[in-house]
Amino acid sequence: MVTVAPDVVSIAGPVDLPLTGEQDVQAACGIMHVNGRSAGRPKPLGFDYVSAVAAELAELGLAALKLAQARDIPLRTVSTSLAQAALLAVSQYLAAATADEAEEPLVPGWPAFRSTEGVRFEIEALDPLVWNHFWTELGAGVADVSRGWRPFLHRFATAACPLPPALHELLATQPITRIEDTGRRVGMTVVRVAEHAIDHLPPFALSGSVSGGPGRAEGPLPLSGLVVVESCRRVQGPMAGHLLRLLGADVIRVEPPGGDPLRWVPPMAGETSARFRALNTGKQAVEIDLASPVGRRHLLDLVADADVFLHNWAPGKAERWSLRARDLSRVQPNIVYAYASGWGDELGPNPPLGTDFAVQAYAGVPPSPMTIVDVFGGIVCAHGIVAALASGASHVGSSLLSAACRLNARSHTRCAAPRTVPVCDDLAVLAADQRFARALIHDVCTLVASPWEFAS
Template sequence: MAFPTTTQTDRPLDALSFGTSGPPQITGVVARHLRLLGARPDEVDHTDPSGRITLSGGGFGPACATATWGNPAGGLVDEATVQAATGMMAVHGRRDGSPRGLAVDYAATATAVLTVQGLLAGLVGQARGAASSHLIAPADRAGLLAVSQYLAAAGADEGESAELAPGGPPFTSAEGVLFELETLDPEAWAAFWRALDAPADAVRAGWRPFQFRYATACAPFPEALHTVTRAHLLPRIRQAAADSGAEVCVLRTLAERALEADGSAPWSLRPLGGPASTSTRTAAAPSSAQPLAGLTVLEAGRRIQAPLSACLLGLLGAEIIRIEPPGGDPLRGMPPACSGISARWLALNRGKKAVEIDIKAEGDRRRLREMAAEADVFLHNWAPGKAAELGLDADDLASVNPALVYAYTSGWADRLQGAPMGTDFMVQARTGVGEAVRPEGEAPAPSLMTLLDVLGGLHGTEAVLAGLLLRERTGSGVRVDSSLLGAADTLTGPALRRVASGDDARRPAGFRHPLPTADGWIAPSDASAKAAASYDLRELSTSDALTRLGQRGLTATAVTTDLSTLHHDARFPGSISRDAHGAPAVPDPWSFA
């Protein structure tokens, strides 16, 4: 039986209240997002080591969640140990040649967003006739999700097509200014470097690692390119970019970002159209484990952000129909492959149906509008203005389906004037993430791990679920917007609050640096790090080093340096499987009971 619609509201959790307990790195983000969605805080307890969240009121049965770090027997007790075990330190450290911890609480932040997703999904399920459920969201699964594309590539039938070796942006100008360079066009790349008189062989050799840095998390292009930028002043570099069609973005500090941050929510929701039909909202009887069963999502996504958002909606039970260009998504052929299909593509798109649509052709656009008329969600991450140009914007599709949740996952959400291209590394550079991910004393550098593409994808799913719940409560379709900028602000929130209070924005020197052993690396927990650093473990095996620290009451875990070994890692028993193509598949990031 469908949940009855309520009086007008623009926030899906109005009339609900929540209580939280547990690690503030997780529950602090959960609480902020629940408040922004309209829920009222009831009780907060940071003494409970397990994150527990309860939502109630508004005519719903209680929605409960437990957020944990993972397997404590494997040493997974906090952010640092989760980063180490899941391979996040290994991927983030590829640019530097050895594992490095992220100085931001990335796993905790991702876990928090996934927890809110699960709570919203449970309420959508209740509104559609399912029983209330209990959600479990372990941080180690969030970490595995964050590295899922890199894990898939590590387990593919063939090797990487680009070298995995140290190196990468940012570049430095003659004044010592750090900046990111972005272009998706090899001709623009070549023209930029020609304008700066770079050696032709270095320009040719540099394109492929630069192009694949999103996939490999490193970019070992020739040192000559760094030498070239250090010989030119920033205005000359900017002019070369403008003339060639490339873009540069100077790395901003957290203090600079704090001055312009307005505290906006990481997504926005706007009612669309008229009342939703009863048949749309009661299309199927979902279960608590599959709260979106019977709903249809049309996804016109590129690269990571929108495809990941749709992938998670599919894991919650929705049917995902992927809109691909004639001939299919070219990324299906991106190496390395499993059974002839890109392992990375499978990590984001397995289980989806695909329909080829030429959005440049009026007949196909008409066909897409007809499909949208029967769908529950339309999700895309096209370039700004493209949907309106094609007659496929929110108001266009609301005219054929007033019940539609129209979701746009973008780079900037039109929130910053003069923003550069809205790609992961440019958003990291512009928002201070490059400074936040490295501790004090180290030069800022955006991570070459696709931090914001993944976290932006999680925010996109959260926004869609908020839109679906709002639709259930109001009876109207909804437009939802999320962005990489919103993801960056969520990730750097603690650092920006430290700036506002006059404290150091960055973490102290040496923060989350793994310790070398005779055969690998270990990562102590944040609480044990200072004491553990006083021991020289380089002549001990990893196993003996962990025993030594454990005997002294210190907690640590081994750092995963080869992602292909995660299949057999005792810290994740039975978690990682293989799909029908033989590609590694990470577990669902949450479970419902």
């Protein structure tokens, strides 16, 4: 259990339920329900994740409060709660459960890969050709490989992944060295599960300095009047931008021509993916082709009037595009440049794919089919950005791996309070429950309100 000041972090917050601790919050707020989808029954996380998220949100809120006071914004207190932290963690699943379009029926299952020696490992691919080549080289049947791709690709969204049993059985006959060699040859990420959790990295690193920080604000929130340009995909970066918007910033989201493909991933809420809405509602979107010189000049024009630039591009892309921190500082000397990566510098300049489940395995985080590291990584990144704005730093580096280390460091003790409330088994029912009304926003789907309350 994470120890936090009771005047900053409560248990239930705006949720009108008699919650007594971590297990109650995981049960009532949907964490056990989502975490158990792969098993076909509610299942608690293997550590006090909600307490860790709430503690990070509290520290981020306090950093934002310090920034507000430096900007002469009359705020004196901030509070959050375990319940608000839990709802933020399930926000994408909650939005999907309340969309206009029904979700596909979920089938339990989750890949727990082991080699013939019993070595546990995780694999990752975002390209169907890589997936096909990997399994074909190992001798898998074409039908099994084809059936496995879709649930594997969508496991981030569904928290379930029912792969054909033949794929598990095949890997269990292979030495780990052959699996790793095949992965390297075809581009499949293969990461062994750590025997011990690692926690040696700081959550974020600040460096450099700006000549002038954010000035006085006309607005009620800590980041009111500040502009963030965000060029991010998936969860980690968009979550960071989402939190900065909830703290008052105007967020301009840079998307490729035609828009981010994740906008159209079912289930749909109106004309936009419900899951996409959960992290991107309220942001201004602009389509830019960053692969073209004209597009990169357009981005620099946006940055010239911004306070923060945030991206989570693949390693080396900022260098190839000449959009490094020093490049942007030429058009905006006071820009805070934030990079939210997968691995940071830990695995060198050409790391494997740095996605949630690969990082969970490498860092030894108690495994979950939820995107627990992605969500926490977004909070850590936003915390670093607010800390940079408050301190005058010009560069923020964070990663999923640094977030995983932070999770592990916050998870050395457990809350002893037993569960005393029923387990939520339907997020749509939770969304309609009036006891959650003050923590939720009902639009074309159900969204989670700000996890903080600021007061003068």
